[in-house]
Amino acid sequence: MAVTKRTPLPVAEAVNKILNHTRLWGIEKISINECDNRILAEDLTATHDVPPFNRSPYDGFAIRSEDTKHASLDHPITLNVVETIGAGQVAEHEVKSGMAVRIMTGAKIPEGADAVIMLELVKERVADNKNQIIIKRSVKKDENISFQGEDTQEGTLLVKAGTKITPGIVAILATFGYHRISVYKQPVVGILSTGTELLDVNEELQPGKIRNSNAYMCAAQVRAMGAKIKLYQHREDNFDSLYKNIKEALQETDVLITTGGVSVGDYDFLPEIYKKLGAEVLFNKVAMRPGSVTTVAVYEDKWLFGLSGNPSACFVGAELFVRPVILKGMSVLKPHCKVTKALLSKDFPKPNPFTRFVRAILSEDIDGNVVTPAGLDKSSSVSSLIEANCLIVLPGGTRGWETGSEVGVITWHGEGSEWPWDHPLFSKSSAIKTVEKQR
Numbered sequence: 001m002a003v004t005k006r007t008p009l010p011v012a013e014a015v016n017k018i019l020n021h022t023r024l025w026g027i028e029k030i031s032i033n034e035c036d037n038r039i040l041a042e043d044l045t046a047t048h049d050v051p052p053f054n055r056s057p058y059d060g061f062a063i064r065s066e067d068t069k070h071a072s073l074d075h076p077i078t079l080n081v082v083e084t085i086g087a088g089q090v091a092e093h094e095v096k097s098g099m100a101v102r103i104m105t106g107a108k109i110p111e112g113a114d115a116v117i118m119l120e121l122v123k124e125r126v127a128d129n130k131n132q133i134i135i136k137r138s139v140k141k142d143e144n145i146s147f148q149g150e151d152t153q154e155g156t157l158l159v160k161a162g163t164k165i166t167p168g169i170v171a172i173l174a175t176f177g178y179h180r181i182s183v184y185k186q187p188v189v190g191i192l193s194t195g196t197e198l199l200d201v202n203e204e205l206q207p208g209k210i211r212n213s214n215a216y217m218c219a220a221q222v223r224a225m226g227a228k229i230k231l232y233q234h235r236e237d238n239f240d241s242l243y244k245n246i247k248e249a250l251q252e253t254d255v256l257i258t259t260g261g262v263s264v265g266d267y268d269f270l271p272e273i274y275k276k277l278g279a280e281v282l283f284n285k286v287a288m289r290p291g292s293v294t295t296v297a298v299y300e301d302k303w304l305f306g307l308s309g310n311p312s313a314c315f316v317g318a319e320l321f322v323r324p325v326i327l328k329g330m331s332v333l334k335p336h337c338k339v340t341k342a343l344l345s346k347d348f349p350k351p352n353p354f355t356r357f358v359r360a361i362l363s364e365d366i367d368g369n370v371v372t373p374a375g376l377d378k379s380s381s382v383s384s385l386i387e388a389n390c391l392i393v394l395p396g397g398t399r400g401w402e403t404g405s406e407v408g409v410i411t412w413h414g415e416g417s418e419w420p421w422d423h424p425l426f427s428k429s430s431a432i433k434t435v436e437k438q439r
């Protein structure tokens with residue numbers, strides 16, 4: 001059987017094709033108790049000032065500063081303590097000249113008072129059956145007052161829709177009384193590995209067989225992207241049953257990732273399955289390594305990602321192509337891997353006509369970011385994924401890369417990047433400059 005020729009698409013064009021097809025996953029309301037790491041679908045605006053009233057930042061006495069104007073070690077002044085309030089209580093008295101209110105941290109400053117003096121700075125006594133304090137220093141107006149609105153003012157836009165809910169944002173939700181929150185729905189991402197050679201994790205090795213690592217790896221990647229996972233039993237490379245499995249899985253998923261069976265081999269059935277489904281194949285070859293066989297198709301409103309069976313290629317395919325589909329569908333403002341630059345700490349002599357994504361370790365030294373390739377640089381490698389915390393992006397060309405070269409790097413942790421990436425990592429003409437050898 002003749003092998004159909006595939007035309008490799010530059011990585012940036014492949015990403016653009018995907019971006020042209022993304023759709024929003026919809027919005028749902030959920031409880032504040034279950035919103036961790038979800039993506040906000042509404043802007044959060046301060047619905048009142050914080051703090052909402054002037055309050056005491058210390059345990060002390062609310063006083064009128066004027067009363068202490070002439071207070072000193074030699075001329076202590078005495079005030080009568082008229083009541084005590086804790087946080088949550090409101091004073092009954094207005095503080096008039098000669099009066100003080102014993103006040104605890106967080107309590108509303110009583111009318112008439114314009115300063116607080118800490119407990120430790122006064123002497124307390126009872127005289128004539130009255131609680132009194134003696135003050136030996138002057139206190140300035142506004143001293144030790146937390147002012148209404150000093151943290152944030154009513155009407156301030158605090159968090160934009162499309163932001164991931166962190167513990168800090170949960171505090172904001174609670175502060176302003178959002179107990180049910182609009183968030184983007186999480187797409188359901190099915191993961192189905194094909195390969196007659198595959199065993200499940202709990203099975204003993206047999207001749208010619210290997211355990212299915214891709215499905216579990218992809219599930220972990222996609223879960224970290226914030227989607228819901230449906231992990232399917234791995235399947236043999238059999239056209240008819242695989243077609244049926246995929247068709248069924250598409251009924252209950254928004255995105256279906258398959259791993260393996262996507263190249264040109266006798267048992268690589270994914271290309272034929274896309275055809276039989278009538279799926280629109282956006283691309284089936286990308287000018288990149290690893291992952292050149294990555295195929296992406298759309299079928300009705302579903303996505304099909306045919307990731308490579310080779311573990312490292314599978315990993316790269318998920319980060320480059322699945323990530324933006326999931327995150328853009330939740331209006332995440334930076335839905336792509338984060339792009340940055342670093343100096344190469346080792347020669348990378350292997351030239352490649354395609355853009356190469358090298359699993360690597362990014363670290364910082366006094367000169368800035370440094371990046372070191374990690375482990376075996378083959379698309380079949382699984383151990384190079386252990387330490388890798390980034391991918392070096394080497395534009396295709398005829399030369400290798402020397403120690404000290406400034407290279408583009410992408411990472412999948414924390415905040416991402418917008419598209420297009422801010423320096424043209426993928427264009428040959430951009431020839432990332434080689435800096436003088438530094439080490």
Ligand SMILES: Nc1nc2c(c(=O)[nH]1)N[C@H]1C(S)=C(S)[C@@H](COP(=O)(O)OP(=O)(O)OC[C@H]3O[C@@H](n4cnc5c(N)ncnc54)[C@H](O)[C@@H]3O)O[C@H]1N2
Pocket residue numbers: 193194195197198210211212213214215259260261262263264265268290291292293307308309310311313379380
């Ligand atoms: N004649 C050609 N052969 C190949 C080409 C090509 O262009 N022409 N491309 C090569 C490249 S590049 C890659 S990458 C692989 C992609 O192969 P498939 O996506 O079809 O994947 P499989 O053939 O099913 O498996 C490849 C490799 O990965 C192992 N594998 C598969 N599934 C898993 C899994 N779930 N967990 C762990 N490892 C898995 C499988 O045993 C194979 O060793 O094709 C090249 N060939």
Ligand code: MOO
Pocket residue numbers: 288289290291292293294308310313379380
């Ligand atoms: O798709 Mo393959 O990973 O380029 O080696």
Ligand SMILES: [Mg+2]
Pocket residue numbers: 260261262263264265267268309
């Ligand atoms: Mg194959």
